[in-house]
Each structure stands twice: as structure tokens, then as C-alpha cells.
Amino acid sequence: MALDASSVNSLGFAKPPAETRVVVAMSGGVDSSVVAAELAAEGYDVVGVTLQLYDHGAALAKKGACCAGRDIHDARRVAETMGFPHYVLDYENTFRDAVIDEFADSYLAGATPVPCIRCNERVKFRDLLETAKDLDADCMATGHYIRREMGAERAELHRAADPDRDQSYFLFSTTAEQLDYLRFPLGHLPTKAATRALAERHGLSVAMKPDSQDICFVPNGDYASVIEKLRPGAADPGEIVHADGRVLGTHAGVLHYTVGQRRGLGIGGLSEPLYVVKLDVEARRVIVGPKEMLSTRIVPVREINWLGDAPFASQSEWHLGVKVRSTRPPREAIVRPISPTEAEVELIVAEDGVSPGQACVFYAGEGSRVFGGGWIWRGA
Structure with missing residues (x-):
């Protein structure tokens, strides 16, 4: 029987907020802090969780990195301010095995990896999500700028309202099953300024905290020094x-x-x-x-995560928009399935600098819906 819309809370559950437990993944930055504060203010049973992803002592000396020691402290202060429990989980070994080692090996193999996607895929939306379920949470919320909308068939992934903050490129590997459990409360906000205004309204100490610019374990963008430490002689x-x-x-x-x-x-x-x-x-x-040698129209893609309603391989081709770099807008393309997890992507207009290790993300041609994507796996 269909639920009456008035009986469903803001997270989509047919019960009062006080009876709805939500685990919030808190990095210590303003975005996830606002998510936790807003949900706590609405009366939800909020549990904040911060992941310690690498050496705590070394992290204390580094500014602007996600989940460093200072950020753990900031997340804890937000929880104290808003009056909900907060836990720090040691995921250092998991993070190294699932993200850092592959990053180093991919770079040494001549690829250009995107470790933030692997972190979302293998740590936050897999291991941490399972932890949230172990805590009997009804859902897990994050501070990502992306929208979860209910479609005719299932929950759908859509680009954020603010195109400058949209993080869909980094979340393409979110599965349909994970999407059922996840919530992204910031995706509808028009600007980052609106997020900071909410932080100030709640009196959060992180309201004006700068955004992190680097990959969390790569200080100042110096990939080479990190890889040399991980792989001596590289x-x-x-x-x-x-x-x-x-x-x-x-x-x-x-x-x-x-x-x-x-x-x-x-x-x-x-x-x-x-x-x-x-x-x-x-x-x-x-x-x-010369630059013209970088021009590419055919892009081989594998490890595809498909979020369309019909099976990926049910059609000989899909006409979609695709992004081959996070900083570029979606471009018109024809995606031809080879198997349920592999495809050849033909770009209607050639792109420069398409590199193995980058993601190729699929979008509705003119709409906001994200249809998943995959990994570019060899030079074109």
C-alpha cells in the first residue's frame, strides 16, 4: 500500500525523525558538519562517524586534508555542540589496502588514478556503510554535493543543483543498492555560501573552514614524493x-x-x-x-557501474553525455556495450588528454541524471 506523503519524514521514512537513526560520515569539514547539525536540529537520532584513514600523528601537522587529526577534533566539536554521539574508527589498514596501494601502482604503470573515487567506492560506501547498518541506522548521510531522487523504478542519482560544486564524477561507482541506503542532504543547495550560512546558524566552529584542495594523503599535490616513499626506487x-x-x-x-x-x-x-x-x-x-596527438575519440571503458533502469547490455548503444575529466562538462557520446561491465565510448567531438586511470562518467543527454560510468583502461 502506498504511504501518504505527509507521513514520510525528510529522509523518506514513514516514522518520526526521533525514531529514525542516521549515521553521518563526518570528515571534519563544513559540508558534513552541516549535514549532521541540520539532521540533529530536525530531531533525528544522529550518530557521527569519522574515519582515521592514515597515521594520526603525521596528519596533525598537515593542513587542509580530509580526516587528518585536526579534522577529527573539529568533527568531535560539532558533535558536542549539537549533542549527538561521535565515534572515530581506525580504517588506516583498510584505506592503505583499498586506496593508497592501488594509487601508487597505477601511477607507476603510467595511469592517472583518481583515489577519491576508490575511497568512496571501497571505504565510505562499502565498509563504512556496513558499519552504519551494524549500528542499526536506517540510512547513512554524507556531505557530498549530489542529489538522490526517487524515480519511477528506483532511487536515482542526479547532479547537484550547484554545477560548481557537483561531485557526481567522484560518485559514479555508487551502486543502486548503496543508493537505496544513502542520503545527500546538500545536493539541492544553490551555492557553497548557503552551506556556510547554515553552519553559522548552528554556531559551528567550522563555518568558515577552508575547503580541502589536496588528495588527503598527498601533501601539496606532491604525488612523486608520496609514491617514492611507498615504492622505493620508483x-x-x-x-x-x-x-x-x-x-x-x-x-x-x-x-x-x-x-x-x-x-x-x-x-x-x-x-x-x-x-x-x-x-x-x-x-x-x-x-x-604535438597537441594534436592527444586528441581522442574512442575511449575503452571497463568496471562499469550502470544506474540505468534497463540493463546496460540490453541495447547495442546508448546516446549519453560523458565526462572524461572531473573539470570538463559532459560531452555528447555513443556508449556501445561490449559486456555488462565493458564498453567502447565514441566521443562525437574529440577530447584532449584522455588518460588511463581516469573515470568516464555517463549522464542523461540534456538532464541531470547520472547513469554511472567506468574506468578508462588503456591509451587510445
């Missing part, structure tokens, strides 16, 4: 070679380069601007060439 020198075969110089390790890079190649004095077009890890060679 920075073996080699040659910088033009696509036509000319040796142009030497480098101090392939791990210092990414496909599409132009600056910092150390091969000045040439008449044409050159870009990294390929990384030959086995030969320790960085291949460079």
Missing part, C-alpha cells in the same frame, strides 16, 4: 623521447609525468610546444609530441 631515470624517435633529454622518473602535461618537461629551446602523449613505463620513457 623514480628511476630515463629518456624523454619525441614521438618521431628523437631523444630530447632525460627525466628523473616516469612517476613525475602525466599524459597531457606540458609544463615542467625540462626540454626547452624547441620550436613547438610539446605535451606528454604516452608513458612507456617498462622502457622508462616519456613520449612527447
Whole structure:
């Protein structure tokens, strides 16, 4: 029997907020803090959980990183202010096994990994979600800027109302089953300023806390130093070679380069601007060439998570918008399934710098719905 809309609370449950337990994943930043504070103010049975993802002592000295020691302290203060319990869970080993090790290995294999997606997929929305269920929570809420909407068939994932804050690229691997349990209360807000205003209204100490800019375990964006610590000897020198075969110089390790890079190649004095077009890890060679060599129309994708209503492989092709980088808008494409988890994506207009290790995320052509996506797995 259909429930009367008036009997359903703001999280979609047919019971009072006080009888609805929600675990809030709290990073210590303003976004997740506002989610927890708003739900507590509405009368929900809120339980805050913060994950310690890497060495606590080392983290204390680093600013602007998610789940560092200072952030754990900030999350705890928010919980004290709003009067709900808060727990810190040690996920350091899980995080290293599920995220950091793959990040290092992927980089050394010449890919450009996106560890934030793997963290959501393998730690927050898998392990932490199971912990929330163990705590008898009805759902888990996060501070991500994305919308969960009820469609005709099931819960759907939609881009955030604020296109500048939309995090759908980083959440494409959220499964339909996870989406049933997750809530994203900030997805409808028009701006980040609106979030900060809510934080101030609740008297939260983090109201004006700066956003984190770095990957949490990569200080100041220095990937190379992190990988050298994780994989000693990874920075073996080699040659910088033009696509036509000319040796142009030497480098101090392939791990210092990414496909599409132009600056910092150390091969000045040439008449044409050159870009990294390929990384030959086995030969320790960085291949460079003119910008047109970066242009790609065919993108192979695997590990696809499909959020459409009909099975992915039920059609020979899907006409969708796709993002091949987080900073680019969706572009028109034809997605041709090879199997339920693999596809060939044909971009109607070629893109530059499509790199293995990046995500390819699927969107409704003109709408806001996210249809999932997959991983770009070899150079085109």
C-alpha cells in the first residue's frame, strides 16, 4: 500500500525523525558538519562517524586534508555542540589496502588514478556503510554535493543543483543498492555560501573552514614524493623521447609525468610546444609530441557501474553525455556495450588528454541524471 506523503519524514521514512537513526560520515569539514547539525536540529537520532584513514600523528601537522587529526577534533566539536554521539574508527589498514596501494601502482604503470573515487567506492560506501547498518541506522548521510531522487523504478542519482560544486564524477561507482541506503542532504543547495550560512546558524566552529584542495594523503599535490616513499626506487631515470624517435633529454622518473602535461618537461629551446602523449613505463620513457596527438575519440571503458533502469547490455548503444575529466562538462557520446561491465565510448567531438586511470562518467543527454560510468583502461 502506498504511504501518504505527509507521513514520510525528510529522509523518506514513514516514522518520526526521533525514531529514525542516521549515521553521518563526518570528515571534519563544513559540508558534513552541516549535514549532521541540520539532521540533529530536525530531531533525528544522529550518530557521527569519522574515519582515521592514515597515521594520526603525521596528519596533525598537515593542513587542509580530509580526516587528518585536526579534522577529527573539529568533527568531535560539532558533535558536542549539537549533542549527538561521535565515534572515530581506525580504517588506516583498510584505506592503505583499498586506496593508497592501488594509487601508487597505477601511477607507476603510467595511469592517472583518481583515489577519491576508490575511497568512496571501497571505504565510505562499502565498509563504512556496513558499519552504519551494524549500528542499526536506517540510512547513512554524507556531505557530498549530489542529489538522490526517487524515480519511477528506483532511487536515482542526479547532479547537484550547484554545477560548481557537483561531485557526481567522484560518485559514479555508487551502486543502486548503496543508493537505496544513502542520503545527500546538500545536493539541492544553490551555492557553497548557503552551506556556510547554515553552519553559522548552528554556531559551528567550522563555518568558515577552508575547503580541502589536496588528495588527503598527498601533501601539496606532491604525488612523486608520496609514491617514492611507498615504492622505493620508483623514480628511476630515463629518456624523454619525441614521438618521431628523437631523444630530447632525460627525466628523473616516469612517476613525475602525466599524459597531457606540458609544463615542467625540462626540454626547452624547441620550436613547438610539446605535451606528454604516452608513458612507456617498462622502457622508462616519456613520449612527447604535438597537441594534436592527444586528441581522442574512442575511449575503452571497463568496471562499469550502470544506474540505468534497463540493463546496460540490453541495447547495442546508448546516446549519453560523458565526462572524461572531473573539470570538463559532459560531452555528447555513443556508449556501445561490449559486456555488462565493458564498453567502447565514441566521443562525437574529440577530447584532449584522455588518460588511463581516469573515470568516464555517463549522464542523461540534456538532464541531470547520472547513469554511472567506468574506468578508462588503456591509451587510445
